Amino acid sequence: MKNEKVRVGIIGANSTNWASRAHIPALQLLPEFELTAVSTTKMTSAQQAAEKFGVRHAFDNENDLVSCQDVDLVVIAVKVPFHFKLVKAAIDAGKMIYCEWPLGNGTKQAQELAELAAVKGIRTFTGLQALSLPETIYLKKAIGEGLIGEILSSSIIGSAGGWAAAKTPEDLYLLDPANGATMLDIPFAHTLAAFVDILGNFKSINSTLARRREEVTLLTTGEKFPLLTNDQIILSGILESGTVGNIHYRSGMSAGTNFLWEINGTKGDIVITGEVGHYQLSPVKLHYAASGKKLEPMEVPAEFLTQRAAVPAQPVHGMYYAYKAVWADLVNSTQFVPDFKDGVQMHKLLDNIVKSSQEGKNIIF
Template sequence: MADRPIGVGIVGLSATGGWAAAAHLPALAAVEGVELRALVTGSPDSARATDLREAEELQRAAGDTQTFIGLQGRSSPTFRWLRDLVAQGYVGEVLSATVVASSTEWGSPVAPRGVYTLDRTLGATMLTIAFGPAIDLVSMVLGEPREVVATTATRRRQVPLATTGQLVPMTAEDQIAVSGTLAGGAVLSVHHRGGATSGAGFSLLIDGTEGRLEITGAEFPHLGPVVVRGAGGHDRLVLPDGYDAYPQLAGTHVHTLAHAYAAIRDDLIHGTSTAPDFAHAVRRHRLLDAITRSADTGRRVTIHETTQ
């Protein structure tokens, strides 16, 4: 396989734009050793929830087949570096982690093609599209949550269409608040807000016995760049050499995707397991399911890892 490019097919490439055309195609073009070979168009009407049960079914069906999923943020050079910084003791023992995030979607005027994201039952909501990839990166750096208490709400029950101003119903949550503990005992606090009039944003504050890390971005961390500060937030830290294989793409939505495709390529060629797979998808859905159950019942939910 190292002697010929790895073929990639995309299901759901929209002729009128969208994530596949805007990000996946340029990412594929940037990575040596992979090439696009097949396209199938799709539509939002075909979107359906891939929940915990379905994720577990997919993992069982895959068996020993090598699989990959689209949590490209885990390939981010900055977050791979942050994981190493924390593991190497930059902040000492982690005491707490605080996340504050906001999305302009799920409250702002929505294009007709995006109305399906307002329907909680379809699964393409703020919880799965925005919150899920962000909390995945927090877990990558600090370890998996072991228990959560969650409160969610739909504060805006109607959203205007961007084209006509007509109000359409929204059942997806636009407020997600989660507290809990991480595997090492650190306290986790997260608040994600939808329909933010001040714009999207992300911040992660990591407090430890020996220092602090502050990570901020004007977009979500799996999509855009973040700024890292240490020493009480005063000193901006610079990504060291050896993490970024595509510096020419830095600052674009293609950056982390290019690294993700490179990780998939290397896993296929070398038999490694760097890129997240179906087992990781189950782990992430298990967390989202625990958040949903806690919000529905008002109870603390323990997250159990199981072997499939």
């Protein structure tokens, strides 16, 4: 693709949800993309979104959107249980696809979608946007070039924010693992994707998953609902490089540390901090210290940042860089944005984390 606009159709683009708060504002900042179509389950909400964002086509079903001649890239931005049906419709239509993470409701669905897309030769993108963040790309380069020497260990502690209370009735679907949107699937997996991208894959893992809260409160009504999924995750292991890795995520928020990522090397340390354990969509600060020195702020060099005067804060920030990376892959025929095959690999890693906890054993890859 050379010097053409990518025409985007978003499934799940009403005027108030995640697509309208992150995807659409990001796309509006990128002249390489044009939002041409939106669909929801009701024509009234689709038309409202189309009017609000100046979009030509509004549909009340996915089939009309994926078959629209003015759509090149179909974006799936709905709840996880609907991903399989909607992605498959886009594959059947032969369109490029960007699907929010998780790719499927479980590995089986993700694998089938990846295979179907591969058979048709369709270009796919999985929404693990943490890999496209300037912070991730810079850290990977700096560490790879030996800024802090050989990496000895790396540890993360994070608070997931959710899974302790539900802000709205829509959030209740996060409480049931059958919906594929657990704490393990969302904040933990997004951060884990950046962890292995920067530091390398695990050679062995040992994990502990636990459910410490029995129920959560719906904040709008005060009602109590059962929490059916784990709200404590501990992953420890050895990376292929020999680096020791440890990640602990917990539900809710802490009065102390809510996101701290330390990378310790033979020549120094890097520390990443944030307000919540959603590395993919929450602002972070970087610090660096050579061995024996004090930590100092670590700025991301201009070469890793956009040339725009300003990019809005998260969550638009993350999606902006994700779409920039998609465009670069399309123009340069590269593959830096995770595709469906990469999505399957992340699903399999999560499966092994669950297996390790259930069987109480170390898993060697």
